[in-house]
Amino acid sequence: MDKYEQVIELAKRRGFLWNSFELYGGTAGFYDYGPLGSTLKRRIENIWRQFYVVREGFMEIETPTIGIEDIFVASGHVGGFSDPLCECEQCGEAFRADHLIEDYVAVADALTNEEVDEMISKYDICCPECEGKLGKAKEFNLMFETSIGPGNGKPGYLRPETAQGIFIDFQRLARYYREKLPFGVTQIGKSYRNEISPRQGVIRLREFTQAEAEIFIHPQEKTHPEITAVENDLIILYSDKAQERGELEEMTIREAIDNNIIAHEFLAYHIALTNRFLKRIGISPDKLRFRQHKKDEMAHYAIDCWDGEIKTSRFGWIETVGIADRTDYDLNAHTKMSKNELAVYIEYDEPKMVKKFAVKPDMGKLGPLFRKKAKDVAEALKQLGPEELEKDDDIKVLVNGEEVSVPKDVVSAEEVEEKISGETVVPHVIEPSYGIDRIFYTLLEHAYETEMAPTAEDEKEEERILLKFKSEIAPIQVAVLPLMKNSDELVNKGRQIVSNLKDMGLMVAYDDSGTIGRRYRRNDEIGTPYSVTIDYDTLEDDTVTIRERDTMKQVRTHVSDLEGNLEKLISGNMVFEEAGSPL
């Protein structure tokens, strides 16, 4: 068994991950998070909230997982998120239809399927594999389609990313943040893509969890006020240029900015933040890198994009976080589609006085003269400069393609000084987008370890499986284990300690079944960082032992100190040796 299989086997056996719909045979691309899995996932999400919502102040919102058609027409997902496929009728191979004809037409991906079919018969294009006849082009859209309401309700789609829900709330959100840039908004939730071929367990799913932040910044101000806090962080980069050389580079955030490796400071700050987050939850630093999208793989609207990639044993480096500068693409797209201006008005520090030539048509005279056309004529006149007005003849303007002659006396003009106190700005969007399920898997894999451990018998060792979770994310934080099950005093004491620890909000497991060694191993396997054992000394002097998962070492501590010590241990504010006297 390779590591992937070992990890998945453990995850299945212990209740982290299960194939969905197993009872009915299962369906590819869907996974259930079991009891320990949901808990672990929630802990990852909560630390993410700690970073982005609490620390950065990007408030979280929740929008529907179903969206109406207009949203995805505007975002480009209806048109662009699908690929026309042609299947060979002879060998059955499927090809991208637009790729087949791109040698013959300039804009292959802009054609309808019917036009693609015409092209294929016109140029007599055959299957590149076997020269067989190609079938008709079929659209394969990666969005799940549904209809809203009864009958032929209006079309809807399951969202392919959480981001659009934030963009379309832009006006409300800008108002909430009192029209000031920058501001950020987050959302954690499910997204859906009808993948052609979901593979690799939880790496490519049809329903998956995203944690996304959309940060709206001034397009001319891409510095970051807190950059000094992270500029000395070391990161492993795999830039466009480094990829050509094929080697990773380690440098500080400051160096990456100064050498123009990362497009700008704001993006660099967020790469640093992602780096910190992934390390905080327990991703091995040596299996983490940031890879820059090459020019040709970047979405056409993005300026710069970096993927946080994590190394796995079977799949190599996998993309788990994308950090992109999406520019004003999405806001513009929704502005165009909805005919609502998605922008903010930014006041200048000092109002600017601007000299301007102003044409003032006399509407009292224009009206009777041109009647219905008067308004259009006035608009046309306003566009004119001084030289056109200073001619001796009547003024000639084009109105709706028709030349109109306007007497000079209906127009006056003057040089005015105008006060401009601000401007309308369409913000640029910086987007860190996390694939939580992928992070979940890599975390399991990086935490998974086996080692030889002593047994009760002398000289004999056995393999021990453990998940070395950071105590902050371990699903079960403390196990309480009475040494003997057949002693009512030990059991009662154990139950009382459990109750106290639960009151602290800890996730506690109580286990009195089997030998103590077996119970330790059970908890090692699910990554419980600490075990509290009640023994006969406890009944004498009210002390218990705390066992540390990774070292199997124990300390003895007084019950009155137990809660405080465990809290400090779990939050990382106490080293184990200080939690009691060594055994």
Next chain:
RNA sequence: GCGUUGAUGGUCUAGUGGCUAUGACUGGGGCCUUCCAAGCCCUAAACCCGGGUUCGAAUCCCGGUCGACGCACCA
């Protein structure tokens, strides 16, 4: 979607036309047991689904589902 390949208790696995389907680990109950999967007793639990061939199918054939790998795909 195509090709290759596989699918047996919770997990791993034996069985390749023939009695109530093998074993280990795990789980549950008990005995014993004073700190790292000990021992003993009891117990629960499986042939992916649907057709076909056959007196008889977990086993052979066909189709489907799911998994792995390769191709394609991955805004």
